[in-house]
Amino acid sequence: MKILIAIGSKEFSKPTLRTGLKVAKAFRASTTIVDVGEKIGKFNAKIIGLAHERMESWEFDRPGVDVLEWAFQYLADNEYIEPNTIEAGFPKNTLVETGSNRAEVYLKGTVCKDVNLILRNGDIISELRDEVHTGRYDVTIIGGSQKRRMAHDLIQYIDSSIFIVNQLISAQTYRILLAVDDSSGTKKAIKYGARVAQAFDIGVDILTVSKNETFRDGYRNAAERAAKFMRRAGIDCKNMYKVGDPATVIKEESGNDHIIVMGASTRNPLAKFFKGSKPLKVMEECKCPILIVK
């Protein structure tokens, strides 16, 4: 299992990093933390490179290194990396350029497998897509964004499961809201839902939504299979059957105290692009964290 955690700044990325590392720990996943800095026009890229070289000669870090250093400190404080790595401090000098817009540093992990820190510059969707594609990540964890376009692009173009850490408050008690149906994505969503529930040590509400009063066999079977899976894993769970528009019902049931877990849409990419999808609608309407499993 490989997890990519996208952070952006020291001020706003702490919940994303905390949640991401908790999930990574539950999966014992190989973890990469990436900071995608602002896109700088290619027109002046070389000249900026020259200016940054001068900055480094005066012992100033280029923008973004401070964010990685902060992430390193978080890893150290919570003992996610080995003691001798912590003792040596943030290995700035081993931040290796691995492409025109990419630099990375390797750290030896403890509870997670290896932890890598990566610095990239550019358009966030392009950079994450490239990183996920080359690194073959299973889950991308990222903070929430107000931009509709961003939500759409994440779901449409990032080739991994997406966990959006939307307003996750550490003091609040959450439950997982696992949306199931007869689609092919449900099976994987159940597994991921169970792992996240274990990571946060919380219960699971299994939600089945039908547009009319009759619940197809496939729906009931999926709900029962999910409940069985949870019980076997020792996770507290309850089944809920609701009638209505799936996105609206999920929004109502999730409130502010659930982490939504659902499978990705099985619609073809063109239909998703023009008509949207259930996960996109849920992402737009719900204020809570959401994991869309691909």
Next chain:
Amino acid sequence: MLGFSNRSLTNFLFWATQKKWFLITMLVGAILYLLPTPSGLTLEGYRIIIIVITAFMMIITEPIPLPGVAIYILVMEVVLGIGSPEEISKSFMNDAVFFIMGSLMLAVAIVQQGWDKRIALGIIRLTGNKTKNIVFGFTAISAIMSSFIGEHTVAAIMLPIAMTLIKFTSEDGEKVHGLSAVLLFSIAYGCLIGSIGTPSGGGRNVIIMSYLQDINISISYLNWMILVYPLVLILIPIVSWILVKSFSPEYDRLDTGVRKLVVQVAKSPELTGRNTLAVFIFFLVFLGWVFLSETLGLGIIALAGVLMYLIAGFVKWEDISRNTHWGVIILFGSTISLGANIKGTGAAFWLANKVIYVFGSLMEMFPFFTDTIIVIMTTTMANVLSSSATVAVLGPITMNMGTDSLHLGMVTALASAFGFFTVVAAPACTIIYSSGLVTAKEFLKAGWRVGITCIVLLITYTNTYWMVFK
């Protein structure tokens, strides 16, 4: 769907999203191509205007790499019958392209000489510890240096000096935000106003000089300075005053910052013979520009400087090659080719006449109105495009908007330096922005005040001081 997998459909949609501006540009180009040629304009003239519009759309939105836009320009010029392959390749290269190439290479050579620490000490000795004086010192030194060296080189050298003062004044960025902005903008804006001072201040000046030479008008390096440098000296205190007023730095004195900076500089190695020789080589280049540029050309002299640095072993070719953006050089070449063909096909004359047709009566009534239109047009374009590309394309048009081509061309070159409003307008602006200490909004905050002041002063200056020489 039609045998395409979901993955390939997703890849296609991603490509289309990323390249949407390319697709829109091609659509605009196709529509314009199908429209009838405007009366009074040759078919080639109309087609070159289509290439200009589409190329500029792509330079602004960057849907494909910029060297790709350059190749697009060259390919379309041949495909649309603007000229034969030989003619287009000849129009691609002139002394201005050599100058831009030499200037980018010289930047690499100069930046590696470690002059920054000496310059830092020099500024502090001159200005003392008062913030206002330091801002003036930064603006003045950046302006004076960028008149000769090239704004990107100066900004790269000055940036860490300012950052040292900021960092040692307070580690907390919030407490020194105003100070950060005022110091960094004094570098960027100082570079911009200084770059108009001499022909070697920027590629745009050299482009106008080469256009003037094409119509047998020449202006020497010294004459340019006599005409323009007083404006630079007027602008330095005004711009630094506006910056202090705009950003209200948190500290009146930078005692700790200055002390630490002096300590930092003291730790650096002593000045060596090699450092002195590096300065001497640049001084030779400067003398070459002043006394030999009319015969040898500014570009050849800049390249001669690079050659001397290479022979002396002060810079490795690998470093030059790695740090020089060859794509930018190709792009400048292609925009110069566009400019030459706008002129050659008669499109420049036609466009100039259109402007005169619209504003002619005002131009006759108020002599300064032509300058005003040129300055507004050029400044606007330079803030969204690159200044050199703006001058390469607008130059042939503006020089046809009146009888005094020298005056009109120089006004165009000077106005193109006023890239105060956006991050992308000038390399110096992008460099200070890349430090992460200033925001894009702050370019507007200070930019509109400095920009309007510079525009008003330029128009007043060119219609008073320059009249003395006529």
